[in-house]
Amino acid sequence: MKQFLSANDADDPLQLAREAIEIKKDPYEFSHLGENKVLGLIFFNPSLRTRMSMVRAAYNLGMKVITLNVTSDSWQLETEEGAVMDKGHAEHVREAAAVMGSYCDILGVRSFPGLRSREEDYAEKLITSFRNYGNVPLINMESASLHPLQSLADLMTIKEFAGNGKPKIVLTWAPHVKSLPQSVANSFAQWIIASNMDLTITHPEEMELSSEFTAGATIEYDQEKAFQSADFIYVKNWSSYKDYGKLHKDSWWMVDERKLALTNNARLMHCLPVRRNVVITDGALDSNHSIVIRQAENRIYSAQVVLKKILEAL
Numbered sequence: 001m002k003q004f005l006s007a008n009d010a011d012d013p014l015q016l017a018r019e020a021i022e023i024k025k026d027p028y029e030f031s032h033l034g035e036n037k038v039l040g041l042i043f044f045n046p047s048l049r050t051r052m053s054m055v056r057a058a059y060n061l062g063m064k065v066i067t068l069n070v071t072s073d074s075w076q077l078e079t080e081e082g083a084v085m086d087k088g089h090a091e092h093v094r095e096a097a098a099v100m101g102s103y104c105d106i107l108g109v110r111s112f113p114g115l116r117s118r119e120e121d122y123a124e125k126l127i128t129s130f131r132n133y134g135n136v137p138l139i140n141m142e143s144a145s146l147h148p149l150q151s152l153a154d155l156m157t158i159k160e161f162a163g164n165g166k167p168k169i170v171l172t173w174a175p176h177v178k179s180l181p182q183s184v185a186n187s188f189a190q191w192i193i194a195s196n197m198d199l200t201i202t203h204p205e206e207m208e209l210s211s212e213f214t215a216g217a218t219i220e221y222d223q224e225k226a227f228q229s230a231d232f233i234y235v236k237n238w239s240s241y242k243d244y245g246k247l248h249k250d251s252w253w254m255v256d257e258r259k260l261a262l263t264n265n266a267r268l269m270h271c272l273p274v275r276r277n278v279v280i281t282d283g284a285l286d287s288n289h290s291i292v293i294r295q296a297e298n299r300i301y302s303a304q305v306v307l308k309k310i311l312e313a314l
């Protein structure tokens with residue numbers, strides 16, 4: 001594997017999830033593969049799971065890790081080509097990415113969308129700059145429009161619980177107090193559809209995601225109807241794609257135990273962090289439906305299978 005920016009970088013997404021399940025059974029089997037190799041983790045935004053699971057995955061493979069929090073610890077980076085850099089940005093991403101690439105064998109980048117301009121966010125300028133100027137394989141640790149490491153862990157988790165069955169998977173919009181990226185939802189749809197699994201997406205009208213990622217899914221505006229006979233309920237807020245970045249308020253969509261009772265005893269999923277009693281109630285999160293901790297644990301193995309594939313191709 002030469003890079004991991006979206007589901008398109010996996011030859012077979014489902015097979016990659018199966019390999020992650022295998023790695024989990026014996027995490028140290030390839031503990032020498034990453035000897036003398038350095039992973040650089042570059043954060044433009046906060047992180048808990050991505051940061052810790054990437055480091056743990058790298059350690060399991062014998063790698064060393066350098067982490068940089070750009071926003072608090074480094075120079076602010078300019079991404080515009082031809083910019084006259086007479087304002088706040090002290091360094092251009094051209095030099096920064098090239099230097100980081102000379103220090104590291106693989107780079108991971110996290111950079112959320114600004115949620116002001118759809119064109120700008122979906123152009124993925126920062127990821128593209130790191131790909132073009134970093135000169136080493138690049139891993140997307142949540143970009144403006146996608147979060148493939150999360151989706152691979154999600155797919156792996158679904159496979160662990162569903163085996164070879166044909167589950168009904170429902171992605172539901174839920175309320176939030178802040179405008180959030182569409183990345184997790186876009187990516188989840190992309191990976192589930194690429195795996196030929198049955199996906200229903202339920203959200204208020206006007207809260208459609210980009211059809212670039214959802215083509216092939218069933219869209220159902222009635223959340224309770226969507227929940228009927230569901231085996232997996234994946235909860236996520238996203239801000240409007242159409243009225244770009246706008247916060248949609250409708251607390252009725254919060255997921256609770258009553259709604260879970262409509263399902264086929266569904267497993268409850270969320271990528272975390274989750275705001276309790278805004279997105280999902282305490283009762284639902286603390287019930288036997290919830291598999292959110294397993295999902296988060298599996299982030300180690302989704303990261304590890306990706307690092308392994310990249311190391312093997314170096």
Ligand code: SN0
Nearest residue numbers: 178180181183184271272273275
């Ligand atoms: C991010 C998102 O993309 O929705 C990261 C999820 C992995 N979530 C947030 O930024 C939540 C922030 C908050 O204040 O609740």
